Amino acid sequence: MxxxxxxxxxxxxxxxxxxxxTRAADVPLPGMAEFPGGKCHPDETPRSCAVRECREETGLMVTPRDHLATATxxxxxGTVELHFWRCHLTPDLPDLASAAKPFxxxxxxxxxxxxxxxxxxxxLSMLAGS
Ligand SMILES: Nc1nc2c([nH]c(=O)n2[C@@H]2O[C@H](COP(=O)(O)OP(=O)(O)OP(=O)(O)O)[C@@H](O)[C@H]2O)c(=O)[nH]1
Incomplete structure (x- = not known):
């Protein structure tokens, strides 16, 4: 396997x-809600990948804070191993800084x-309880 x-x-x-x-119409799970993210490059840590994908998809620079969970x-x-990182906006950005659509x-x-x-x-359960 x-x-x-x-x-x-x-x-x-x-x-x-x-x-x-919102996921695009022409990708797996079309139209579903999503957090910024994507596949890790070879030799890239999930922590670095979360920051890179967020910048590429939303235009916003973030600082990773803590690892929330890993879900397979x-x-x-296909089978995915998702590494969820809680992040904050970098200090130079205002609260709720505007993001590229559709974010x-x-x-x-x-x-x-x-x-x-x-x-x-x-x-989502962890966030609801936080
Ligand atoms: N971005 C994102 N992907 C998620 C979430 N939840 C979840 O199960 N996934 C899954 O994680 C995988 C991420 O793949 P992706 O297609 O977004 O990654 P990517 O941008 O690197 O794809 P690409 O290489 O085709 O550009 C998909 O299988 C997607 O269904 C989520 O909250 N955000």
Whole structure:
């Protein structure tokens, strides 16, 4: 069996909000809510990958704070090992700094109304309890 694809996810928090996007129509899990993230390059740590993917997708520079969870999940499109990193905006950025579309800030208490991929369940529970 092939090893899971390593993916890093940035859970970016700012004054009670989290950065959330919507997956494009032409990728696996189209239209679902997502945190910024993507596949790690060879020899790239998930921590560094979370920062890079966040910058590429949202235009925002973040500082990784702590590792929230690792979740392995098998979808129809493959098995992924998701490394969730809680991140903050770098100090030069204002609270709720504007992000490239389709990313926007969602209040933590409103996350449960969104349709996230199954592998996000544990982290969403952690955020709801924080
Ligand atoms: N970005 C992101 N991916 C997630 C989340 N939850 C989740 O299960 N995934 C899964 O993690 C994988 C990330 O793949 P991706 O397609 O976004 O990664 P990528 O941007 O590097 O893809 P690419 O190499 O095709 O450009 C997908 O299988 C996706 O379904 C999430 O919250 N954010």
């Amino acid at each position: 092939s090893s899971p694809t390593k993916v890093a996810i940035a859970v970016v928090e700012s004054v009670g909000h989290v950065l959330v996007g 999940h098998t979808y129809d499109h 926007r800030w969602v209040k933590i208490e409103d996350l449960s109304a969104l349709n996230f991929p199954e592998a996000n369940a544990e982290v």
